Amino acid sequence: MSPPVAGAxxxxxxxxxxxxxxxxxxxxxxGWFQWDEIHETERRALPEFFGGAxxxxxxTASRNPRIYREYRDYIISRYREDTSRRVTFTEVRKxxxxxxxxxxxxxxxxxxxxxxxxxxxxxxxEAQQQQRQTEAEAVVEAPxxxxxxxxxxxxxxxxxxxxxxxxxxxxxxxxxxxxDVFGEWAPGMAPICGLCGMECRDGNTQILKGEANxxxxxxxxxxxxxxxxxxxxxxxxxxxxxxxxxxxxxxxxAQHVRTKNKSECIARLIQLPFGEHMLGTVNGKLDNRxxxxxxxxxxxxxxTVKESSSQPTETVDDMxxxxxxxxxDKSVEEHPTKHRRLFSSIxxxxxxxxxxxxxxxxxxxxxxxxxxxxxxxxxxxENPQARRxxxxxxxxxxxxxxxxxxxxxxDYCSDDVGGGDRxxxxxxxPDKKQGKMFISTTYQVRAAxxxxxxxxxxxxxxxxxxxxREMELLMASIIETQLKKIQYKIKHFEELELIxxxxxxxxxxxxxxxVDEWQKVLKRAFETGVPISRDEVLIKLFQNKPNL
Amino acid sequence: xxxxxxxxxxxxxxxxxxxxxxxxVPIRVDVEVDGQRYRDAFTWNPCDPDSEIISFAKxxxxxLKLPANFVPQMLHSIQGQLAEFRSYEGEEMQIREKIVPLKxxxxxNNTVIRDQFLWDIGNxxxxxxxxxxxxxxxxxxxxxxxxxxxxxxxxxxxxxxxxQSVSAMREAARVSKKGRRAPEFASNSKAMxxxxxxxxxxxxxxxxxxxxxxxxxxxxxxxVVTNEEVGVTDATEEINSRCDYEPLFxxxxxxxELQPKTIVARNA
Numbered sequence: 001m002s003p004p005v006a007g008a009x010x011x012x013x014x015x016x017x018x019x020x021x022x023x024x025x026x027x028x029x030x031g032w033f034q035w036d037e038i039h040e041t042e043r044r045a046l047p048e049f050f051g052g053a054x055x056x057x058x059x060t061a062s063r064n065p066r067i068y069r070e071y072r073d074y075i076i077s078r079y080r081e082d083t084s085r086r087v088t089f090t091e092v093r094k095x096x097x098x099x100x101x102x103x104x105x106x107x108x109x110x111x112x113x114x115x116x117x118x119x120x121x122x123x124x125x126e127a128q129q130q131q132r133q134t135e136a137e138a139v140v141e142a143p144x145x146x147x148x149x150x151x152x153x154x155x156x157x158x159x160x161x162x163x164x165x166x167x168x169x170x171x172x173x174x175x176x177x178x179x180d181v182f183g184e185w186a187p188g189m190a191p192i193c194g195l196c197g198m199e200c201r202d203g204n205t206q207i208l209k210g211e212a213n214x215x216x217x218x219x220x221x222x223x224x225x226x227x228x229x230x231x232x233x234x235x236x237x238x239x240x241x242x243x244x245x246x247x248x249x250x251x252x253x254a255q256h257v258r259t260k261n262k263s264e265c266i267a268r269l270i271q272l273p274f275g276e277h278m279l280g281t282v283n284g285k286l287d288n289r290x291x292x293x294x295x296x297x298x299x300x301x302x303x304t305v306k307e308s309s310s311q312p313t314e315t316v317d318d319m320x321x322x323x324x325x326x327x328x329d330k331s332v333e334e335h336p337t338k339h340r341r342l343f344s345s346i347x348x349x350x351x352x353x354x355x356x357x358x359x360x361x362x363x364x365x366x367x368x369x370x371x372x373x374x375x376x377x378x379x380x381x382e383n384p385q386a387r388r389x390x391x392x393x394x395x396x397x398x399x400x401x402x403x404x405x406x407x408x409x410x411d412y413c414s415d416d417v418g419g420g421d422r423x424x425x426x427x428x429x430p431d432k433k434q435g436k437m438f439i440s441t442t443y444q445v446r447a448a449x450x451x452x453x454x455x456x457x458x459x460x461x462x463x464x465x466x467x468x469r470e471m472e473l474l475m476a477s478i479i480e481t482q483l484k485k486i487q488y489k490i491k492h493f494e495e496l497e498l499i500x501x502x503x504x505x506x507x508x509x510x511x512x513x514x515v516d517e518w519q520k521v522l523k524r525a526f527e528t529g530v531p532i533s534r535d536e537v538l539i540k541l542f543q544n545k546p547n548l
Numbered sequence: 549x550x551x552x553x554x555x556x557x558x559x560x561x562x563x564x565x566x567x568x569x570x571x572x573v574p575i576r577v578d579v580e581v582d583g584q585r586y587r588d589a590f591t592w593n594p595c596d597p598d599s600e601i602i603s604f605a606k607x608x609x610x611x612l613k614l615p616a617n618f619v620p621q622m623l624h625s626i627q628g629q630l631a632e633f634r635s636y637e638g639e640e641m642q643i644r645e646k647i648v649p650l651k652x653x654x655x656x657n658n659t660v661i662r663d664q665f666l667w668d669i670g671n672x673x674x675x676x677x678x679x680x681x682x683x684x685x686x687x688x689x690x691x692x693x694x695x696x697x698x699x700x701x702x703x704x705x706x707x708x709x710x711x712q713s714v715s716a717m718r719e720a721a722r723v724s725k726k727g728r729r730a731p732e733f734a735s736n737s738k739a740m741x742x743x744x745x746x747x748x749x750x751x752x753x754x755x756x757x758x759x760x761x762x763x764x765x766x767x768x769x770x771x772v773v774t775n776e777e778v779g780v781t782d783a784t785e786e787i788n789s790r791c792d793y794e795p796l797f798x799x800x801x802x803x804x805e806l807q808p809k810t811i812v813a814r815n816a
Contacts, residue, residue, distance in 0.1 A: 089686055101671050
């Protein structure tokens, strides 16, 4: 392709796009543009040059891709001679040979796509008096995205830094004085939290309107940054006060303490030598409420259970250590992160039973039965004594383990135990029970533990199965989609093949008709006796014909 | 490849119409009654019922405060031109790529515009009005009458070319009743007279970018004349028209202060 002659001559720097390279701003939406290619967008916008609406074929003498490129390249080079000046159709068309209607369409396309007149000053001096068409002005306004990105406002940078680097990322909040912000601050140090006065190391500093730097955590739980710091006596006192006042509403307690957050308060209270007592008395008045709002949600159930579990410690202090250990281990396994505060509290048979009961409510009784059976069997094999113990209390045990209703009953039973009359009944009521099941308690505990593990395993298995099914389903759908895609492709290719065949057939036809005609001509020539000059090309063509 | 691309320019034939996107007929009215003269140019949609013409004429006369005896004359003029257009309408018209130079030489009020450009008769997507609007925008012509006048002028030329080719075909068909070959040839030879040599510019060796020294030929020239000059040219035009000499594309004289010079009855 020869470069546009006039364009190259008039633009001193030669056609753009060749060295030396120059930068031109075009809208991002027109990023497809390339000097030596015609993009699909162009084909769609100006189908005339590419053989009509279909875009297939070669066009006509004055409209074909080559002509299109000559037009396009000339117009764009013309504009780029001086990008600040608006190039008009009228001045372009005088230099181009061709249908003005077509040229105008092409020009309008280039204009609207921003390839020309994009950086041109919107108002020519003489154009101001005249009302330009709105479309022309719309082009001048910057479209949504520019390839040459404009410099964002300064605030953008400040935010970027504040989010990214914690060391130097901060800016002046609107209403702070210098000393507020810079008082103790030196380069290299993190900004200082306006509330707690500590350095902000977590990089989450947000500047709130009208406030100094504040840790995000400070608003909700104001003690995020002091998690490692030790408890002072005053804080402990506040904590105890809070516990007495608010029961186990740890949000309120944390607020009361103010300098520590919720989980720290809980941990601290449990660490205290009399933590259980405190909890016990406190839970006493709250337990009923808690149990009334029991839902089917396993988590809620468990947490309530655990809270109540710490209270009857004294009633079962004759528990054997191994059972306790089992319980503790189990709870660790079950809830590695949640309810950490309760690990230190001593789990008991009752609480284990309750847990079991709650687990049973969330799984089917059959599963529990199977799990319990398996557990008892295993225990029996381990220790023949255990089997005897189970045989003794098998009935009761089974009813307890199998029926969730019964388990609930036991729940409420234990609530009573933890209730306000605890002091009175503490030794009487449980003792009756204990008396009955004293011998087998150990094994029961172990059995319960095993059962609950079994149940948990069963649930896990079920969930895993479910997930697996879902995965299979998804996989199947993916495969199906892929198959469909392939089918479509095959179809497409078949169509293409059909078209090819048709074209081939028409070509053959044309060829045969040509041969016929030529034969006719020859025949007539022979008849009339006119000598015909031998046409090497044609003869060769016909000779080749059978081979094709 | 080249032969294929040129061979694809197969002429398709349609019923006669204006070779533009909107089938609008240019109408030029020049009526003189009792020493008063009314000259106007506009486009008319031939699909509109003829009853529109009388109401249009009445309305125009009323708006321009012309005597009522103008109306039948206007009516006659418009109807005559439409009838001429319709006489071609049944004919087959060959649509093929044919690029012809069009010339504009107009004076509208105080604006004199001369221009030349290439127009593809076979492009049924062309829009003279839009072209004229762009031209006026690019040249900062503020007179609202200029654009429509240019458009009408373009349409007149297109109409003439189209009707010529049709009547030539008709003529040729009458002379030789052998078939289609003869008239095609005739129309071809006639068309070749003024149409562009496509190969010269669009062949693989030519360039569509015009040589610099030819630019002035295809460049619009706009002059603003003063009122005195307008009077002079008016007078010469007057003489010319009296002498039955028809200047090619005349604008509108000022003698009647006509405002609605162009009424495009597109959707009427």
